[in-house]
Amino acid sequence: MLELNNVGISFGGLQAIKGVSFQMREGQIKALIGPNGAGKTTLFNLITGMLKPDYGVITFQDQVIQGLPPFRIAARGICRTFQIVQLFGHLTALENVMVGRHVRTKAGLLSGALRLPAAKREEKAIREQAQSWLEFVGLSSRAEDYAANLPLGHQRLLEIARALATNPILLLLDEPAAGLDMTETEKLKELIFAIQAQGVSVLLVEHDMSLTMEVADEIVVLDHGELLAEGTPREIQKHPEVIAAYLGRDWQM
């Protein structure tokens, strides 16, 4: 479904990603791990079109996507959340999810502005769908709260709901467990499985190793912009280079 073939990018003299190749199958939960500065977020930015690789090819559903603007890549079904939550703080939780859904709106701007019946019907459908995504992530009771007033754990869930509202085929989650307590992390784990059960594939960057090992069916390890290892959680935990490079670091293995 997603394939990176020898992808690389430099910032000035720094080679942030060096010749990285890996694939993702449909329906998979794959994790991208590695120490700070390994290049994980940069790889997300390359896949979502926020950055263009200096070399290499990225294909999604057999179509080349590198070089396309982010909105075109989003329209093909790749959506992401951010390490630092990016919500509209002055909008309610429900309105934030409706914004995600508007990516798929059919009624034109003009009919929307004129409040024509088709636009009104679509608005009602969007509101209902947004409600159901809020329910899906367990936030229906917070629908009318301003996003800025929600605790961080809820903001992360809201960002996931907004991403799901775009009907993604592939969802990229950048450190979704950062700042969550154990109960919230446990709920997040269930949510990731529920997203997979909806037929959405998940690529996850996460520092919480116990969560990563439990949810991912395959893991890619990056180190200094290079692919160090790839395999099942069991293989990665036994991988000599991963052990040599990371044991002793503050990973919760």
Ligand SMILES: Nc1ncnc2c1ncn2[C@@H]1O[C@H](COP(=O)(O)OP(=O)(O)OP(=O)(O)O)[C@@H](O)[C@H]1O
């Ligand atoms: N826009 C940029 N300009 C210059 N250097 C950058 C830019 N973005 C990332 N880098 C550098 O590229 C390297 C990879 O950064 P990246 O944020 O992708 O790492 P990461 O694995 O996501 O780290 P973390 O776990 O801390 O989020 C780092 O050395 C970083 O400083």
